Amino acid sequence: MFHILVVDDDKNTRRLLRAVLEAEHYTVTTAEDGEEALSVMDREHIDLVVLDIMMPRMDGYRFTSLLRANNNDLPILMVTARQLPEDKKKGFLVGTDDYMTKPIDEEEMLLRIKALLRRARIVSERRIVIGDVVLDYDSLSVTKEDQTQVLPNKEFMLLYKLLSYPGKIFTRIQLMDEIWGSESESGWETVTVHIGRLRKRFEGWEEFEIQAVRGLGYKAVKKL
Numbered sequence: 001m002f003h004i005l006v007v008d009d010d011k012n013t014r015r016l017l018r019a020v021l022e023a024e025h026y027t028v029t030t031a032e033d034g035e036e037a038l039s040v041m042d043r044e045h046i047d048l049v050v051l052d053i054m055m056p057r058m059d060g061y062r063f064t065s066l067l068r069a070n071n072n073d074l075p076i077l078m079v080t081a082r083q084l085p086e087d088k089k090k091g092f093l094v095g096t097d098d099y100m101t102k103p104i105d106e107e108e109m110l111l112r113i114k115a116l117l118r119r120a121r122i123v124s125e126r127r128i129v130i131g132d133v134v135l136d137y138d139s140l141s142v143t144k145e146d147q148t149q150v151l152p153n154k155e156f157m158l159l160y161k162l163l164s165y166p167g168k169i170f171t172r173i174q175l176m177d178e179i180w181g182s183e184s185e186s187g188w189e190t191v192t193v194h195i196g197r198l199r200k201r202f203e204g205w206e207e208f209e210i211q212a213v214r215g216l217g218y219k220a221v222k223k224l
Contacts, residue, residue, distance in 0.1 A: 034058030068095035162220035
């Protein structure tokens with residue numbers, strides 16, 4: 001559900017972190033350095049970055065500084081072999097949210113990631129509340145007063161994603177990759193079909209609306 005960008009110039013580290021994170025049901029994209037990471041962020045919505053420091057072209061310090069200089073508060077976890085106190089201090093001074101040294105404890109890293117997401121208000125008890133409407137991630141249900149609808153998995157994930165970031169425009173390709181996965185053989189038209197079903201389900205509901213943005217994609221709008 002949540003999209004994590006792993007930035008590390010070591011191929012084996014990228015593979016390991018991808019496997020660990022995907023086992024926890026995160027969507028994972030990887031990049032070899034800061035420049036490639038910025039390119040990924042231009043086309044993908046990212047919820048958190050796991051970042052090495054020493055990389056070619058653009059290192060982790062420079063990448064973090066650029067994001068913070070542009071008022072980007074994306075949660076960043078530096079995971080690096082650099083263990084000296086001055087390295088850690090520099091990491092926090094340029095704007096990282098947390099810092100771990102290699103070799104990493106995988107369980108500890110996952111706990112830190114969950115804490116960062118929680119702090120960023122991305123995770124909120126796995127529920128979204130809009131007035132009388134409650135989206136419950138664990139039961140795939142949408143409840144309003146005395147009526148409850150249990151949605152098919154993809155429909156619920158699509159609605160939950162949009163309402164997690166009200167007003168943010170997602171392209172069909174972004175939604176396809178994040179909900180169905182980049183390896184899916186379905187075309188982006190699948191997103192259009194599911195959006196149509198959601199609109200029909202919640203037609204007339206005053207609390208939220210899914211809007212099409214011509215030439216770009218879709219966004220959810222909270223009306224309360």
